[in-house]
Amino acid sequence: MTAGRRSRSVTDRPETPWTRPVRLAPADLLRLGLVGVLTRRMRAVLSAVGISIGIATMIVVTGIPASSRQALDDQLTALGTDRLQVVADRDAAQDGTPVSFPEESTAMVERIGAVDAVTAVANTHTSVKRSDRVGPLDESGLTVLAARPDLLDVVNATVGSGQYLTKVTERLPTVVLGSKSATRLGFSEVRPGEPAPLVLLGEQWFSVTGILHSVPLAPDIDRAVLVGWDAARRHLGFDGRPTQLFIQADEEHIADVRAVLPATVNPVSPSIVLVSRPSDVLAAKRSAEATFSGLFVGLAGLALLVGGIGVANTMVISVLERRREIGLRRALGANRGQIRGQFLTESVVLSGLGGLTGVVVGVLATTGYAALSDWPAVIPLEAVSGGFAGAVLIGVVAGVYPAVRASRLSPTVALATT
Structure with missing residues (x-):
């Protein structure tokens, strides 16, 4: 029994206050x-x-x-998760005539409580030429849109060079070019102090006062030539009926606004009104x-x-x-x-x-x-x-x-x- 005790390891002996290992x-x-x-x-x-x-x-x-x-x-914030676009259904016209909205549609949309801002553009169906020396087959294929001075604020657009339409210039034969339309027409910038370049809209010469940066929220504007609402009426025979509306509304009520827009924009034929939300694609x-x-x-x-x-x-x-x-x-x-x-x-x-x-x-x-x-x-x-x-x-x-x-x-x- 003594031998058995001696064979035990020192570390296996019962611990006492004097033999207990020190804690590390x-x-x-x-x-x-x-x-x-x-x-x-x-x-x-x-x-x-x-x-x-x-x-x-x-x-x-x-x-x-x-x-x-x-x-x-x-x-998305820059583009506007609170933005909506309203366009007319092109397939709705049975006789091939352009589809547009009532002239008072913008004012009617403004009456919606959750709408913060609304603006409109309209296709004037006018040709654009850089020179009067080219024939009908050499037209640029760009769209001439009648626009209002508040367009840039609603679609988050910025001016690349020159200036945008004002309450004064929108009545004059002046235009602002989208980024792609400026490239197609051969204009890189508008320099202050130099004679403004000219473009031919239909049979009327218009001076170019500004060129926009690309507009992600409204890519159609990049390929457009923007002319003032009153100038389009006076010089291009525009009837004042918008073809596209841009709307900014309270984001919490964006779905409600979207639901009532067709009947508000065109009460007679709400079925021709198409409402889209640009930020959905990015989401x-x-x-x-x-x-x-x-x-x-x-x-x-x-x-x-x-x-x-x-x-x-x-x-x-x-x-x-x-x-x-x-x-x-x-x-x-x-x-x-x-x-x-x-x-x-x-x-x-x-x-x-x-x-x-x-x-x-x-x-x-x-x-x-x-x-x-x-x-x-x-x-x-x-x-x-x-x-x-x-x-x-x-x-x-x-x-x-x-x-x-x-x-x-x-x-x-x-x-x-x-």
């Missing part, structure tokens, strides 16, 4: 965990690469769509991007799984290679809990370093891509914090088995390992 402080435990990482740097780097790739991929595949979504939201694009984001998040999860397996493999090999170290520490008084804590801390440190590297790489990659695409850089906080927390969790899971295995090694067996 968190700082000491961290230093112990760093021993394996710092002494086997190349292996640590290669093991952390898998975690880094997974975390970086997760941040990139969430950050880039978030940046794109923010840019799209900004674009559909955002939905498609969300689908692809889900696919890439799945790939990022797969990369994290592979990285976790790599860390677990590294820790198992580390236990096998460091059995003498484990036996020596056990012989010097380290208990099983301290051995488990050492290897578990090493696994967490290894994964944490990989996760931190992945966060930095993912943020830099997302920021760089957003800058190249001229988007605002958006890094989702939940992706960064969740990615790093996921890396630490992987370190815990990957380190449990190697840590338990190391703690179960007998000091005599571990020291006898060659």
Whole structure:
């Protein structure tokens, strides 16, 4: 019985206040965990690469769509999620005559309570020529639209050069060109102080006073020649009936406004009134991007799984290679809990370093891509914090088995390992 007692390991004796092992402080435990990482740097780097790739991929595949979504939201705001367009159904005319709305339709739409602004344009069905020397077959094919001075505010358009129609110039034979119509007619800009270029509308010469930037909300304006409402009446035989309305309304009541517009614009024949919302197309694009984001998040999860397996493999090999170290520490008084804590801390440190590297790489990659695409850089906080927390969790899971295995090694067996 005495021999049996002597064969017991010192560390397996019952603990007393004098023989109880000293608890390791968190700082000491961290230093112990760093021993394996710092002494086997190349292996640590290669093991952390898998975690880094997974975390970086997760941040990139969430950050880039978030940046794109923010840019799209900004674009939707600029285009106007509160805007509606009303056009006439061209197929409604049985005799081939142009379809238009009543002259008072704009005033009737203004009476709708949720409508903030409304303006109109009208196709004057007039030809446009750069010179009177060209024949009918050489016409530009552009559309001459009668427009009002408030058009730019409602459709978020801006002037590229020159100036837009005013309350004075809309009565004069002056025009403003859309971006594409200016290119087709051969005008690059309108220079102040120089004679205004001329275009021939029907049989009347008009001076060009301005050129617009592209108008995403109303692309038809890019291919149009805009003439004042009163000038179109006076010089082009315009009857004053609009063919297209642009409406800005309270976004909370946009659906209600949309529902009552056909009967308001044309009470006699509401069926010929077509109402569209320009931002719907871009919203559909955002939905498609969300689908692809889900696919890439799945790939990022797969990369994290592979990285976790790599860390677990590294820790198992580390236990096998460091059995003498484990036996020596056990012989010097380290208990099983301290051995488990050492290897578990090493696994967490290894994964944490990989996760931190992945966060930095993912943020830099997302920021760089957003800058190249001229988007605002958006890094989702939940992706960064969740990615790093996921890396630490992987370190815990990957380190449990190697840590338990190391703690179960007998000091005599571990020291006898060659």
